[in-house]
Amino acid sequence: MADPAKRVGLFVTCLVDLIRPSVGFAAVKLLEDAGCTVAVPPQSCCGQPAFNSGDRRSARAIAEQVIEAFAPYDYVVAPSGSCAGMLKAHYPELFHGDPNWLPRADALAAKTHELISFLVDVLGVTRVDASLEGSATYHDSCSGLRELGVRVQPRRLLGTVRGLTLTEMRDPDVCCGFGGTFCVKYPDISNAIVAKKAANVAASGAGMLIAGDLGCLMNMAGKLQRDGSAIEVRHVAEVLAGMTAEPAIGAPPRREPGPRP
């Protein structure tokens, strides 16, 4: 029976919305399983591309919408450390000195969480009911790690997935080179960084790469696949929700069910 006090507004994130909605549905399942009521107000983007490009005005305009759209909920949860970080760490910055909006930005920030840390740290979830045979390695996305302290929580829950062995890669907490617009503005440097990451992923011996941010995942999957790697890339929410029937990120649709490597 869902607890009416746990009304969660799901901040889907533009990448999940546009490229991989299955992550959003996995997030919904995890939240509902943990007893929350999930709502999805009309939304677009957190405004980070504008913010990081120096366009404060657009970032503020977008932020005002987000603040208003998510005002009715007890919690705002995003399957992304980077978007959750934008709402939590940077919205108050955007409205610094604004007596009208700053309190509202602070209120939103206070109730915003990245998905996995919300499950573990706020709802006290200790295990999930999912199985996935194989070995996986986990990449720590920068914003989630350094702005929000997400590190132990995903590993803890992944450890309860039946059949899954977690193996650490070298430098799991080093940037994958995505950086939002950075990867298209400085593609050669981004490539050098993601090449190191891809090498570390491959060297870990794991058959699967998991992370909590779709931007990072798309970047790493794109590189691995361009290199011809068969390593499967998935979002942590999908694995924890047991929703792995969907083809992995960048993988072709499976013609018939078959054994996984």
Next chain:
Amino acid sequence: MIGSARDDILATMRRSLGVSGTEAPRRAAVADRLAQAPKGIVPKRADVSGAVRVALFKRQAEEALATVTLVADAASVPGEAARYLRDANLPATLRMGQDPRLAAMPWETTALDIAKGPSAGSDLNALSHAFAAVAETGTLAMVSGGDNPTTLNFLPDNHIVVLAAGDIAGSYEETIDRLRARYGKGAMPRTLNLITGPSRSADIEQTLILGAHGPRKLHIIVVEG
């Protein structure tokens, strides 16, 4: 124009900070801090005394690649210095300053060839007496002057430093207190050298090599008596 660059810089600073420079609270804050010199965070590691403090100093200095020997009294120093040079296959020569504590030691009981005064660059071995030391990091505190010329700390290939166990402070803060006791608050010797191990460089492919420009070897003789 004399003074105009100074005025320029101060004026720009004050404009940027939005102050005139005459505000009493600011002046008081500065005067207070300079006078009180509040201590900050002192690592607990430094909070040891007696034999534990000496052991900490020894351990830290050795980790910085100095060698450390303890002797019972000042009279044992010349013998230990001679032994060190002999064991290291170094010539039995030594340059030192005018430090009376060194002069009082029985150098005549050794076969060492002793020269006195600052180094002109051709001395292989030198010996100095430390002003104090910091156990926290195994660091020697050497002060300039005729007693222990600064050049002896840097020019010779091998440096032996005599240190009285009672002069080992636990922390940097305690060392500063000792400095002030000797020179007065706000005053300093011309040079205070805080020395932690022998000279080194890792500038070539990160390979650590001793003896970059200063001494290749640093040997510390701690006098416990």
Next chain:
Amino acid sequence: MTHAATSPRFKENAKAALADPDLQNALKFVEVNFIARRREVADKLPEFDALRDAARDIKNHTLAHLDLYLEAYEKKVTAAGGHVHYAVTAHDANEIILGICKALGARTATKGKSMVAEEIGLNDYLEANGVVPIETDLGEYIIQLRHEMPSHIIAPAVHLTKAQVEADFRRVHTHLPADRNLVEPTSLLGEARAVLREKFLAADVGITGANFLVAETGSSIIVTNEGNGDLTQTLPKAHIVIASIEKLVPTLEDASQLLRVLARSATGQEMSVYTTLSTGPRRPDDPDGPLEYHVVILDNGRSSMLGGDFADMLRCIRCGACMNHCPVYHAIGGHAYGWVYPGPMGAVLTPSLIGVGEGGNLPNASTFCGRCEAVCPMKIPLPGMMRHWREREFERHLSPAAQRYGLALWAFFAKRPWLYRGTTRLAMAALALVGRGRGRLSWLPFGGGWTKHRDFPSPQGPTFQARWKARARQ
């Protein structure tokens, strides 16, 4: 005269750096060594993180009262028999230093490592005016032979391999036998020691920087592992310190707090080998030491930074931890940044000193991973200040047009969620159709930056919001 910056050609510089095998080999050392050593030494000191807070607070206090501390400092230096000179610009500093050298009839000047001296282009200026500057820090000496700038603020020659150093020594030290063995780093170091020892003893003037200037005592502090700074400042007739205004700290205790985080953050040592405090010229009872002591205080744009958006950058103690941990620096090294200060601290400081028009590329070339801020001993919010520079560029329309239009288009839709949902539904359906077979796209319209090196995962089809709406209707 400041070194001309090649920062506007950052992208080309970076491309060349990525294709340079010697550099890429050398950069592996940076990544592996500096990071592990800092981690180890920080873990050994339980108070390390608290010391970072204390260090930040000391510098913030000092900067808020910098005018008064500067006045107090000057009084003490003068009382100790030293001279304080003031330089508003780089050129002023060069003129003052040359003036001191000329007044002493100096022909050669040994130099300790000083980033400020690099900033003002001191070596070139002295050389052009008849005073020969000799770098004595081994790394600086090596790059001086190569007419290069330092590529790292602590380890200036970190971009070079041993073979490159050997080649340079052979090329320049022609007075030594050509068949000598220089394979081992120890022989290279030994040769440098011998060559430079002569220069130390012959120098007329010694020029050093200062890690800190202590207001309480009028002292300058230098920190080295080699001892070259000490030979530079003790042996010649005069010791000249060139230091920028933000080097001031109030007391000896404050200096101790900062020293506790400096070497640990820079090289992973608890203390550098030589930390030296110098106060004035030779005293009556000194048998050695310089006869004259000069401090040249440089502004070069820093006094305007106080109290502003970039004031936090003035807390920097030049430890290099930020670049040691930066994935961009690891990929391209220091020279690609195009000026004196590389890495994250260079990305923030360079536009302040040479203008955002020249230096604007640097704060853009960051993923904002935040590692720099996480290791900075002074807790400087580096990514935040890089973002401030991007804001300045945006306001001045300095960012590339394609980027502005692309982001403006995105923002247009993002501000209108109803329009966003409708438009994206169509766009994603189209892309999904194209990429459905393979599950990914190797080419995207306008997506060259991405697809040059990576595939792009095909969208799943209907957007989340479209499906959610459909689900809700059931």
